[in-house]
Amino acid sequence: MKSKTIFSVNEHAIRDREERLRAILETAVEGIITIDERGVIESFNPASEKIFGYAAAEVIGKNVNVLMSTPHREQHDGYLDNYKHTGHAKIIGIGRETFARKKDGTLFPIDLSVSEVRLSDRRLFTGFIRDITERKRLEKEILEISEREQRRIGQDLHDGLCQHLAGVEMLAQVLAQKLGSKSKDAAARATEIARAVREGISQTRLLARGLSPVTLESEGLMSALAELTLNTEKMFGVQCVFDCTEVVKFNDHAAATHLFRIAQEAVSNAIKHGRADKIIITLRDEPGRLALSVRDNGTGFPEKFSGSTGMGLRIMQTRIGMVGGALTIERNPGGGTTVSFAAPKKS
Ligand SMILES: Nc1ncnc2c1ncn2[C@@H]1O[C@H](COP(=O)(O)OP(=O)(O)OP(=O)(O)O)[C@@H](O)[C@H]1O
Numbered sequence: 001m002k003s004k005t006i007f008s009v010n011e012h013a014i015r016d017r018e019e020r021l022r023a024i025l026e027t028a029v030e031g032i033i034t035i036d037e038r039g040v041i042e043s044f045n046p047a048s049e050k051i052f053g054y055a056a057a058e059v060i061g062k063n064v065n066v067l068m069s070t071p072h073r074e075q076h077d078g079y080l081d082n083y084k085h086t087g088h089a090k091i092i093g094i095g096r097e098t099f100a101r102k103k104d105g106t107l108f109p110i111d112l113s114v115s116e117v118r119l120s121d122r123r124l125f126t127g128f129i130r131d132i133t134e135r136k137r138l139e140k141e142i143l144e145i146s147e148r149e150q151r152r153i154g155q156d157l158h159d160g161l162c163q164h165l166a167g168v169e170m171l172a173q174v175l176a177q178k179l180g181s182k183s184k185d186a187a188a189r190a191t192e193i194a195r196a197v198r199e200g201i202s203q204t205r206l207l208a209r210g211l212s213p214v215t216l217e218s219e220g221l222m223s224a225l226a227e228l229t230l231n232t233e234k235m236f237g238v239q240c241v242f243d244c245t246e247v248v249k250f251n252d253h254a255a256a257t258h259l260f261r262i263a264q265e266a267v268s269n270a271i272k273h274g275r276a277d278k279i280i281i282t283l284r285d286e287p288g289r290l291a292l293s294v295r296d297n298g299t300g301f302p303e304k305f306s307g308s309t310g311m312g313l314r315i316m317q318t319r320i321g322m323v324g325g326a327l328t329i330e331r332n333p334g335g336g337t338t339v340s341f342a343a344p345k346k347s
């Protein structure tokens, strides 16, 4: 009699816990999907139904790759096999941004994190999915606004400040002439001021061209990178080489702007953080894609990088995501850092 009471209390506790778990799954705003070791979907919460447009009953029992985009769709069984045999996790416990496929075939960006649940006799994998379409749209908009602002500041510097300084330079030259007969010393000072103002004008011009790369618009990515190389040497006094063995034509202006800005940030990081004195920018026209790299001979990317408050690397990743490409940052075996990135060519 006594043991029966204990049993029913336990049973009640278990049922209570199950109900709570179900309520959590059903009310979660994140899509939560569990799969077995072969990749077969075992559960699909209501948020997943909303995100993917499938009813749970339509996908339970199917391979989870129906929700994936190429190349993960074709390779997912291999990922699971690889994890089973090597224990080497590429995503479990890490999380990443990727693309998923809705019932109607639309691809959309998601934040995905996966955790492993070990039961007594088998293991399950739980995927947590957040639709980040809106976040990606905002990121794109912010980049567009920042691009417009940079161009505007560049043009204002060029048309406003440069013209103003040119006027000051002329005044200093006139003053030097007037002083010429009266005081050689004072005239030399005025000439010195004119020279300093001229130097200020050329620095401002370089800044303006960096902010508003007109060459990119008029002559394309290849010429803009060649100009970036020259301007880097002039502005920072480092050796900068542009390695591009054949004429590269790339008509996608929006993508070219992203690639140019990535190269610009990588060069700026090489000088600012790596304190490099040699930088090589490479551009290659490869089948189906345009491949670039910025290689420096500086101190090297930190071995244990735990993130930073800077925006540069994050914006690079957002930009490369927008052109559908990939970007990697590596320490060179001989010292320094290489940022490699590539964008697919639209056919
Ligand atoms: N070429 C490089 N050599 C050495 N370290 C680098 C290099 N590029 C990036 N880093 C490291 O990466 C970190 C983050 O760079 P990131 O561009 O994101 O930020 P930041 O340059 O500090 O700021 P911001 O780009 O917003 O002006 C740097 O603090 C530095 O430690």
Ligand SMILES: [Mg+2]
Pocket: 265, 268, 269, 310, 311, 312, 313
């Ligand atoms: Mg930076």
